[in-house]
Amino acid sequence: MSMIQTMDADGGEPLSLHQRILSDISERILSGAWAPGHRIPFEHELTAEYKCSRMTVNKALSQLAKAGLIERRRRSGSFVRRPQSQAAVLEIHDIRIEVEALGLPYRYERVARHKRRSSAEDRTLLELDSNGPVLALECRHFAGKRPFAHEQRLINLAAVAEAANEEFFAVAPGPWLIARVPWSAAEHRIRAVAADRHIAAALDIEAGAPCLVVERRTWSAEHPVTHVRFTYAAESHTLVARFTPSQG
Amino acid sequence: MSMIQTMDADGGEPLSLHQRILSDISERILSGAWAPGHRIPFEHELTAEYKCSRMTVNKALSQLAKAGLIERRRRSGSFVRRPQSQAAVLEIHDIRIEVEALGLPYRYERVARHKRRSSAEDRTLLELDSNGPVLALECRHFAGKRPFAHEQRLINLAAVAEAANEEFFAVAPGPWLIARVPWSAAEHRIRAVAADRHIAAALDIEAGAPCLVVERRTWSAEHPVTHVRFTYAAESHTLVARFTPSQG
DNA sequence: GCCGAGGTTATGTATATACATATTGAAACG
DNA sequence: CGTTTCAATATGTATATACATAACCTCGGC
Known part of the structure; x- marks a missing residue:
């Protein structure tokens, strides 16, 4: 301007x-x-x-x-230049923001929390080398009375030691991390799955119902910080991505 | 990595x-x-x-x-600045590219083609004002022997008149449009759905199976050009989006 | 003590200039 | 005829300079 x-x-x-x-x-x-x-x-x-x-x-x-x-x-x-591939910007908001944008009251619930040495699976998800300690969290996000999203999260305690002292009863791990750890890179994977029994129960839907899964891995200055998997019931959620050629 | x-x-x-x-x-x-x-x-x-x-x-x-x-x-x-919301760049490639990246032979099939005055639904999907003519296409994309994606497309003939003369037997509408029409904006919607009978038959999966749906609306210089809905069977496809702070 | 005028400061935009570097096309040479 | 050399050219990067603009600070009048 x-x-x-x-x-x-x-x-x-x-x-x-x-x-x-x-x-x-x-x-x-x-x-x-x-x-x-x-x-x-x-x-x-x-x-x-x-x-x-x-x-x-x-x-x-x-x-x-x-x-x-x-x-x-x-x-x-x-x-x-000839356009080579469509590139769109996908904004991934905090779940509270998304729920409140729908005009519904937001509620957060911590379901489980375990501190442990990282298992082989944890190391795959986080892309960790060593078997250092991780924090595994399971949470639910509600829109009104209905479950909106299910969250499964791993936090690399070697990168974020203070997470070990946080219970995550009051604050969701997403905002807690954002406020504390400067992200430097992230990778998202988006796919459709059928709800297994555990997810179905958590989201109060039928087993086998389609769900949208968004997985995110985050790094901070080369160190893996967290891996999170959000699962949304199909009707509850649509991701929107926009492309407009940048004009500076 | x-x-x-x-x-x-x-x-x-x-x-x-x-x-x-x-x-x-x-x-x-x-x-x-x-x-x-x-x-x-x-x-x-x-x-x-x-x-x-x-x-x-x-x-x-x-x-x-x-x-x-x-x-x-x-x-x-x-x-x-404090990070406000995660923004990731989602690359949406041509389906041929994606299939070939998997090392599988690609095949394209035109299932149906109708030219008609736009219905109310067409106008909603394309965000059209007038009831001008549209071209409705249905196609399938194969990876090896298996159907990989199902495509439902509307083309606004007021914006791309020459599409009326193209049968789309040999070339898929995506690449055809890209080569001809300069895009200026696009909006993507990504969600999970259960396959209805039609989609299930087209993708050779069970009805009710989870599918990933990617819808894209494209404009060129303010004029709606096309609306397309790709449906992928859950196992066949994962979208990947990356965020890296830009360094110029 | 309040409030407005004006100076100070850091950024925003633009200019003219200089030299580096990659690439092309043509001239010079064997 | 093929190859090497060289100059021309368009972009890439950096400099010093100038003035505009917004925002904050201070000072002075009331």
Whole structure:
């Protein structure tokens, strides 16, 4: 939101030159005016078109390149890229937020908590090398009276020692961790499963009913922190992911 | 498989100053050395630390701000941001690619094709105003001998007129559209459902078996282009989404 | 003690300049 | 004719500089 005035008389809000170049070019690409493979004008041509310095044009083009809309080749110029794969941004909110967004009262329940040396399965899930101690948690999240999600979580105590002293009666492990541990990477796996008897009981649904499972593994500065599996009854939950080409 | 490349010590390739500043600062944030809320050094201090111009520092910090790692406030400085919600990048590939990545032969089959004025349901799915013509397609994608995915698609013929002349016997609508229509936005909905009789027959599974459904709506320059629903048998498919703090 | 005016400060944007680097196309050479 | 060399070119990165803008602080008037 910047305030340098553009010379154009068409009266929109004041855009910085930088942003004007960015949106002009994305426009032309996304509208199809410049098809994939098309060579977009050289920096010095855009410099003339927008009556600005090459630095400004360069910054805008570099940003488009980083966003994946164009590809730049030395000596040859810049070219509109062919889309290769759809990439969408999936926002994964705290469950409390999701429930409250539905207008329902949220309740959290800790079902079980065990501290133990990591089993082979724990080590697979967390991608741990050593058999250090882990904390295994089982929880339920309610929307109104109905169970909304079932949570199975492993916390690597070598990475988050203070979790050993927390009972997780009042606060859910998700928010507790977020407030304490800076995440640096995460991997999500999303799939459909049939509810086994344990999950069916926990979510108050029929065994064999379809469920959406979201698993997340989190690292902080190379150390595995936590693995969590959320299971939602099919009717209760839809994940939404959006893609819009970034404009900076 | 660490997803974080830290460039410690004298290590490998020469990094540009810009990138060195970027990764240094992300390091310190992600490792927790600089906690959320911490004020990171002023531009002029970093200028001194790295012995470079303010422009270089500014570019790096602006990028970190755009990536959401820090927040910049005029006159006050730059601060490490508290993570608000997990955002992950979900890559949605062409089905042929996914099948071939599994090492299985890919086959495509067009099941049905109807051209019609859009029904009320079509208009809801496509977010259309008028009752213009649409093309409704039903297809199957095979991995080896087994059905891998079932596809139900609507194409807005007002936006993609030439689709009316394409039979889609040889080429799947996904790649056909991608090659022709520049996408500008897309929305994905992901959920678990129980297979109805039709889907069960198409995927050769039991009715009631859990399936993963991915629906995608695509726009091009404000015009709805297509709505597609992919249904995968539970065992056949897992979506993977990654989050790594962007380093530019 | 309240409140507004104005200065200070850090960031935001833009310019002109310089040199590095990768790549291409053509000239020079064996 | 094929290969090497070299200059031209477009991008990549960095510098010094300038001025705009928002926000905070202090000071002074009442």
